Amino acid sequence: DSYVWRSVSMSFFTSSSFLPRPACQGLNEMYAAVQKQLETEIKMREEVEREIEVQRSMKTESETAMQLMERTLHEKQDTIASLRRQLDDVKQANLAMAERLQTAEETGREKASQLDMMTISQSRLAADNERVQEQSAALQERSVAAEDTLQQLSMRYADLEAKKAATDADLVIERQWRLSIQTELQEERTKLQIANGELDQLRATRTRLDQLQRKYDDLQELCTDQEQTLVELGSRLQLSKKEAVDMRERSDQLKQSAWADDKEVTNCRQCESAFNVSRRKHHCRQCGMIYCNACSDNQMVLAASSKPVRVCDHCYTLLLQPAVKKS
Numbered sequence: 001d002s003y004v005w006r007s008v009s010m011s012f013f014t015s016s017s018f019l020p021r022p023a024c025q026g027l028n029e030m031y032a033a034v035q036k037q038l039e040t041e042i043k044m045r046e047e048v049e050r051e052i053e054v055q056r057s058m059k060t061e062s063e064t065a066m067q068l069m070e071r072t073l074h075e076k077q078d079t080i081a082s083l084r085r086q087l088d089d090v091k092q093a094n095l096a097m098a099e100r101l102q103t104a105e106e107t108g109r110e111k112a113s114q115l116d117m118m119t120i121s122q123s124r125l126a127a128d129n130e131r132v133q134e135q136s137a138a139l140q141e142r143s144v145a146a147e148d149t150l151q152q153l154s155m156r157y158a159d160l161e162a163k164k165a166a167t168d169a170d171l172v173i174e175r176q177w178r179l180s181i182q183t184e185l186q187e188e189r190t191k192l193q194i195a196n197g198e199l200d201q202l203r204a205t206r207t208r209l210d211q212l213q214r215k216y217d218d219l220q221e222l223c224t225d226q227e228q229t230l231v232e233l234g235s236r237l238q239l240s241k242k243e244a245v246d247m248r249e250r251s252d253q254l255k256q257s258a259w260a261d262d263k264e265v266t267n268c269r270q271c272e273s274a275f276n277v278s279r280r281k282h283h284c285r286q287c288g289m290i291y292c293n294a295c296s297d298n299q300m301v302l303a304a305s306s307k308p309v310r311v312c313d314h315c316y317t318l319l320l321q322p323a324v325k326k327s
Helices: 002-016 021-166 171-212 217-255 313-326
Strands: 298-301 308-311
Touching: 021 171, 021 217, 171 217, 171 298, 298 313, 308 313
Parallel strands: none
Antiparallel strands: 298 308
16 A cells, blocks of 8 residues: 555655646645545545454454364264263163063062962971871870780680680580680781781871971870880780681691592501401591591581591691790
C-alpha cells in the first residue's frame, strides 16, 4: 500500500510540475481528497484485518474446542460402549444367577423328596424292628417249650428204661412207649426244623437290619444267645437222629439176608442142634435164617410189621443195642 501510495505521489508531483498553477491547485485538492479517502480506506482495511485476525483467533479457538469436543465425544462413546459391555455382562450374570437359582430350587425339591423317602424308610425300618422283636420273643418262648418237652421226654425215657430193666414182662409195653416217644421225638424234630427255618429268616432279617441301622446291638446279642441254645438242642437231636439212622442201617443189613429154604437147612444156625419132630424149624422175621425154638424165642415189633414177631437172639441183641447205649 505504501509503495502504491509513493508511486501515485511521485506520478502526481511529476505531472503537476509541468501543469499551470490553477490546474495544480485543482490537482492538489484532488490529491488531498484522494489521500484522505486512501487514509480512510487504509483505516478501514486495518479494522477489517483486525476483525479478520479476531475471526481467525476465534476460528482457531473454535477448532480447538471442536477437537476437544470430538475427543470428549470419542471418550464418551468409548465409555458408553464399555457401559454397554458391562450391561451385557450384568445381564449374562443375571441369567446365570437365574439358572443357578432354578437349579438350586430343583435340587432343593429333589432333596425334599429324598428326605421324605428316608422318613418313609425309617418308619418301615421301625416297623420291621418291632416285627423282628415279636418274632424273637415268640422264638424264645418256643425254644423254652422245646427244652421243657425234651426234659419231659428224657424223664419218660429214663422211666421206661428202668421198667425194662426191672421186668421182661413189660417189654411189649415199653416198646409201645418207645414208639410213642419216637413219634413225639419226630414231631419235635419237625417243630425244630420249623424253628430252624424261622431262625434262618430271622438271621436274614437281622443281617438286613444291621446293614441299614447298627443301633440294635442288644437285639443281636439276644438272638445270638438263642442261636447257641438252639444249636445245643440241634446237636442233641442230631445225636438221637444218628442213633435212629444206625438202627435203620442195622435193620437194612439184616433185611438184606435171603429167606433160608427149609429143605436146605437141617441144623439150628445158632446152637447147631439137629431138627426133628420135637425140635421144629422157625424163621427169624428179621434176618430170614432158621433157628430152633430156644434160639428164636423173642418177640419184637419190626418196621415191616405192626405186631410183635419172632426174631432170633442175635437180631434181638442188635435191635436192642441203641436202647442199651442210650440207657
